[in-house]
Amino acid sequence: MAELQDRLDEFKKTFESGAPPYNAPREKIEMMHRATAELKASGAEGRALKVGQRAPSFTLFNQDHVEANSAELLRQGPLVVSFFRGHW
Amino acid sequence: MELEALQEINPAVEKLGARLVVLTPELERYTRALHRKLNLTFDILTDLHNETAKQFGLVFELPDYLRELYKSFGSTLDRFNDEPQYRLPMPARYVIDQEGIIRAADVNADYTIRTEPSETLSVLKSIAVAK
Numbered sequence: 098m099a100e101l102q103d104r105l106d107e108f109k110k111t112f113e114s115g116a117p118p119y120n121a122p123r124e125k126i127e128m129m130h131r132a133t134a135e136l137k138a139s140g141a142e143g144r145a146l147k148v149g150q151r152a153p154s155f156t157l158f159n160q161d162h163v164e165a166n167s168a169e170l171l172r173q174g175p176l177v178v179s180f181f182r183g184h185w
Numbered sequence: 186m187e188l189e190a191l192q193e194i195n196p197a198v199e200k201l202g203a204r205l206v207v208l209t210p211e212l213e214r215y216t217r218a219l220h221r222k223l224n225l226t227f228d229i230l231t232d233l234h235n236e237t238a239k240q241f242g243l244v245f246e247l248p249d250y251l252r253e254l255y256k257s258f259g260s261t262l263d264r265f266n267d268e269p270q271y272r273l274p275m276p277a278r279y280v281i282d283q284e285g286i287i288r289a290a291d292v293n294a295d296y297t298i299r300t301e302p303s304e305t306l307s308v309l310k311s312i313a314v315a316k
Contacts, residue, residue, distance in 0.1 A: 101190040101301055108186065109297050125254050132251045136294040141275060145242040145292040152281040153240035155208075157230035160220040162213060165206065165230055171283050174202040175312050177305055179191060180238055180277040181229075182296065183211040183265055 152178070187276075187299050188223055194302040195227050201309045208232040210266040210274065233267070238274035243292065247271040280308045288312060 112119045113126050146152065156166045170176050191205060198205045205227045209216060216229040235244045247255070252271050276296050280289035289308040291300035 100303075101187060101299055104186050104190075105297055105299060125257070128250055128254050132248055133295050133297075135248065136245055136275070139245075139294075141245055142292050142294050145275065145277060146279070146287055146290060148287050148290050150287050151285050152279065152287050153237065154285070155230075155232070155237040155240075157208065157232055157237065158213060159228040159230050160213060160216040165228055167281075170204050170206065171281065171285060174204060175283060175288070175309055176281045177198060177203060177205040177309070178279045178281060179187070179205070179207045180232075180241070180243055180274040181187065181207050181209040182273045182276060183209050183215070 188219070188225065188229075190299075190302050191227070192223065192225055194306055195225075197306055198309060201306075201313050203309050203312075206230055208237060208274075210235050210238070210268060210272075212265065212267060215265055232274075235268075235272055235274055241274075241277065241279070243274040243277050244272050245275060245294075247273060278305060280305060280312070282312055 112121055115121055115123060115126070152167070154167045156164055159165050167176065167178075188207065191207065195205055207227065207229045209229060210232055211219075212233075213231050216231055219225075220229050232238055238244050275292055275294055276299060277290070277292040278300055279287055279291075282288050289305065291304075293299070
């Protein structure tokens, strides 16, 4: 199985080629690049929580509407929290 | 793609006594479909209106020109996320130890860049060894 970043790069190449199935127009691809560059330049990454800081706790519903609580999960062991933007 | 890659390491994560959760601002009716489709063995949690992502310092607002662009692709945040303000979390992966302290923080403003799941496993292994 290829590394995740290889797979992402491959997808990006196909998408940005403007070819089917995505047929992404050049000007739209450029807008996406511009938005990413602006977000980078805004210093947003530097404002995120860093190693050594205390993680905020949370209680949220899972896909089956069952509540999950970070303190409860941490009682069982270390926790990986991955933020996923969704269909974006 | 990232969810599939995380699924590949999830058995190893659990073997190390750790847990993995994914947070997304998407509403439960969408996370449920996605969870089923990918046969995930970890939870996808709905972080409604990005409240938790905000506390991690990850939320940004999409510029106007991108809102229009995504609309033209048929994706609207107000539909998927109940989010008329068009805010999203930056992609990020955190490893938190049992004391609640962040031991790894991978944040990238460029959503096409992700940390390899194998690196996350390495961090979990180092925590397990240090114990």
